[in-house]
Amino acid sequence: MTFSVIIPVFNRPLEVRSLLESLYLQTDRKFEVIIVEDGSWDTCENEVKAYRSKLDINYIYQENSGPGNTRNAGCRIALGDYFIFLDSDCVLPPHYMSIVKDRLSKHYTDAFGGPDEAMKDFTRLQRAINYSMTSFFTTGGIRGSSEKLDKFHPRSFNMGYSREVFNHTEGFSSMRFGEDIDMSIRIIQAGFTTRLVREAYVYHRRRTTLWGFFKQVYNSGIARIHLFKKHPHSLKAVHFAPAVFTSGVLILSMLSLLVSPYFLILLFLHALIIFADATYRNKHPTIGLLSVGASYVQLLGYGIGFLHAFILRMLLGKGEFSAFQRSFYK
Template sequence: MFFSIIIPLYNRPQEIKELLESLTLQTYKQFEVLVIEDGSVMDAAEIVRGFATTLDVTYYVKPNEGQGFTRNYGFERARGDYFIIFDSDCLIPADYLEIVNNSLNLSWLDMYGGPDAAHPSFTPIQKAISYSMTSPFTTGGIRGSKKNMGGQFHPRSFNMGVSRKVWETVGGFIITRSGEDIEYSIRVHAAGFKIGLIPEAGVYHKRRTNFMQFYKQAHFFGRARINIYKFFPRQLKAVHFFPALFTLWLIFTLVANVFGWRLADLCNFLLAVYILLIFFHAWWKNKSAKIAFLSIATAFIQLTAYGLGFMQDLARRIILKQF
């Protein structure tokens, strides 16, 4: 099988260098790489050119449209039997393509997703962010897992593969940001294609490098869930309200303490238990007290940012019907 690896890029030349370096180490060699510069100010032309002798790589430049339509641009130009999408802030293990090829030959999937994890070289904050994005105490542990409290399994675009037949039948992304990968996988499901997780096909995902950037990303994710609801109302599940309810509970706890309400002691107790659960679980997962402390912060940032973004667009787009 010949794979086409499609990587949208926007103002991240150093990230693409590290990603391409990891692709040169692949044990499975039947693949091409398409790097699509999406209207960047800081382009990566020189960096990509440096891999011309070690990778079958093509570099494209186009006006800024967002990652969804940029992936479509890659689909239109890809030569592969199967398209693989990575975010530019990923590092790919050397046996990734070999694992995917063997898995598809053993049990075919028209579309697949894979998990993500923190690389040993990542900073403590990056490892804490990775923990909070995959923790059972924040996301329920459903990312990179076959279980999905939200219903069908929806591959995420930082690590996603689609067959050429899917592209030719369903087409590409119809929204370019804000939940575009989930919207796409819902349409692929509806078209009758087989979608699943390849749990061994993991990538190392850097994500955002500081608390403020992570807050903005999680806030955007919360808003994206409402965007998906506008296309597919039935895809809004009870689990998607949890960060918003958590945020409201935190606000209530703060108010209860300020005014000395009787429920303040119970709220404080529950909050302490939750913090301790995160701390000790993160410590066990990462073998680091420092990362465990940081994980408390990233977990609260993730839940409150997502919750506020979710409530913002729920009120604006659903209740007030503004666009």
Template sequence: MLKYSIIVAVYNRTGEVKELLESAEKLDFERELFEFLFVDDGSKDGFQSFIEKYDSPTGLQTRAIYQENKGPGEARNNGMQNAKGEYLIFVDSDCMFPPHWLRTIDNDLGKYSLDAFGGPDTCHDSFSPLLKAINYSMTSKLGTGGTRGQKKSVGKFYPRSFNMGIHRKIYENIGGMNKLRHGQDMDFSQRIYDAGYKVGLIFDAFVYHKRRTSLSKFYRQIFNWGVARINLSIAHPSMLKLVHLLPAMVVLGLIFLALFTIIFPYLGGFLWIITGFGYLLINLTAFFQALFMYKNLKAALLSPITLNIQVFAYGFGLLKALWQTKILGRKEAEGFVKGYYGKKQLESR
């Protein structure tokens, strides 16, 4: 048996897979110990032809399996069912690896005997200013509280499917990912915790993650994360914390302040001045933090924009999900519908 199966769900992402494999060729790890298993979720962009002709210059073991378009969760489950490794590692197709990635995972598994694990995501120096700005908002404490793979964070660490691994016994004992439209990987992580397995963060096993390539796609992704939080809380009430409600509280606070100002214009105007000062301070902090991080003026200028998109998109998504589930009585809230994984699939990553 191989030690590691790296499972990559793919849907019309051949260009990204090429970059992923280019970085994988530089991995500092014995080729006979791991494989790349691509699960093609019904791609129409020539992926099958590309991967079947791929000839690794360093001896990477690559193979692919194919399914009708069913979404990333079903693709990952299919990958787990067909993987040959003792450990099953998930990465997104828009990720790239530093050379030490798999070696670091292997070393820490030997030290800490983890059953499940995850690593952070970050940006590569070659990424565009927009991707760097998105990375800032996604990893800074202003944006997420450091919950995405920081050594110190405001919440519990949940491995996520862009960089997540499990021992095969977990899949054999609790099964794969469920059919939630949003937040499948978070639900999977919580089920792993509930089953009593040892879960840990491998901080130095980061991947370079491109994430969304436009502000509109970023908004829809984060909106759906707000929706996902409510769906997750229905299945696992402990997964909804005060920190997750803060963006929605910001949205509601501004709405109430606007209504208050109509009734009490002078006092409301004074409160807007205080709010505006705090808002300016937060955005200046984001600008200077990003400037210090990237030494790139355009990335720094974009970072307050992506930070605001993240906060408001998450807040609106969470509020919409609360309306659908608590007021309309739906069992599962829905976010943006978009032909991203297929005509009927919801964008969930």
């Protein structure tokens, strides 16, 4: 097989430079790279030029159309038999491509996904956000790493599928959020195989501010209801957990004000567990403290977005929407 690495970009030139450097440092560099600039005003054209002599790289610019359509644009010019999609804020360990090729040669699958980890040079807040997205005590258990190896639902920050999959499904939908889960559902419905490759992890920088992180997870909560409208079977009881948590926080906060402050003990214990676990995992109490804040931003942001969309779409019959229209990239 031949491989094409497709990267949608929206105003992130410095992150693209780090990603391209990690691609250049791969132990196996037999692949092409396609950068699709999605209407950026702060382009990465200079970063691409710096790596033209080091990588087999293609660069195209298009009007802003969202990450799904941007990935499809890359697929249409790709020469490879197998497409790998990466978010521009990811960095690859040197063995990433060799592991993907090895696993696909031994246990071929039509589509695969891999997990994400925090790099040692990430800021403390980035490590805290990474904890909140992967921890059992937040929504980490809902995300991809907990799913079965087979019939895995890959996420677009670290995902690949064959040209045959693209030709059959016509690629990602035009959904602004949740387009990767929608894609995974359609891949499985079409009878293609999917698999989690745990060893093919990436370092994911994610958002660098809590407000940016809140916007991301808020829209993720909204996207879960949009996905339900397209694929009713995709909504599981576990997806209600952040909304239930958000409602619980509101109720406990009201009871603490109206009845007794002791109702906040449950929230304090939950926060203490997160602090202890994050401190142990990151070997740093400051990251543990930041992880408490990031975890509550994640749970409440997702929960509020979920409830927002549930009320508008399920109860009031409104159409598809997003709360932060320009936040197309996770």
